[in-house]
Amino acid sequence: MTKPVFEEIAPFNLDKFLTASKPLDLTGINLDDAGKYPLSMSEVKVLRYMQDTEFYTVHYMKALMETSALADAECRAFLVCWGYEECFHGRALARILEVCGHEPSKRSLDEFARPRKFAEVLQDAGGRLLSAISSDFIAVHNTWGAINELTAVHAYTRLANLSANPVLAQVCKRIVKDERRHFAFYYAQAKRRLDNALARRMTKTAIRALWEPVGGSMAPREERDFVGAYLFNDEDGHARLAEIDSTIAKLPAMEWFKMVTADVLAGNERMRRAGVSIDRPVLATA
């Protein structure tokens, strides 16, 4: 495995982040060239899930903008650029699916068009209420974001390493660059905002009770399990999961955190018991 992400992050400079925010850098890449190489059916499933997750960011952004994050100048500025950048990740993945002869997922479109479920309305109201009671709510959001963005860094790195499609691999590596910047913001914010007992207590309680992997609220559990198994169920994958957990565990009050490994391994076990097989592309270098 490469050097841990945690050691590579420089002190976060929000102004630099905002100035550098732009659509996914595809310089030198022609997405249509991806069609010259096949995708495995497993890759198609994983890409659709990732595409949905990227597009669904706008939903998280909306929910967060209805909390005290809106009044926080740093969070507000970041969230706008974050949603913008994630949208371009989704568009690139959808285009790759298309040129490789597979239909992109329509789930995020359907999700946005349907009426909100009662449980979701309650959940959003809970977030607003919590944020109105205490500004320390933002520490929860930032810690949550750090977990999910670091997971995205490793997920796209693995997707690139496991793919026999060189264009997809290149695009994933470019997406990783953005995900690292997102992670750097959330991690630096979480570190700073977990500076008092209430923020630490709220974060610990909320993450323990409510956290689930990114995209988990939208996709059926079997799909989430499949993606986790495809990307992380081998030696390198397990090392990456441990790296995510140990990085988050370095945050104040998070020393207990091992939830990413636990969640993915439980999913792997469900997949094994259900007898689901995963095909990975045969790599030329393998």
Ligand SMILES: [Fe+2]
């Ligand atoms: Fe992304």
Ligand SMILES: [Fe+2]
């Ligand atoms: Fe991201």
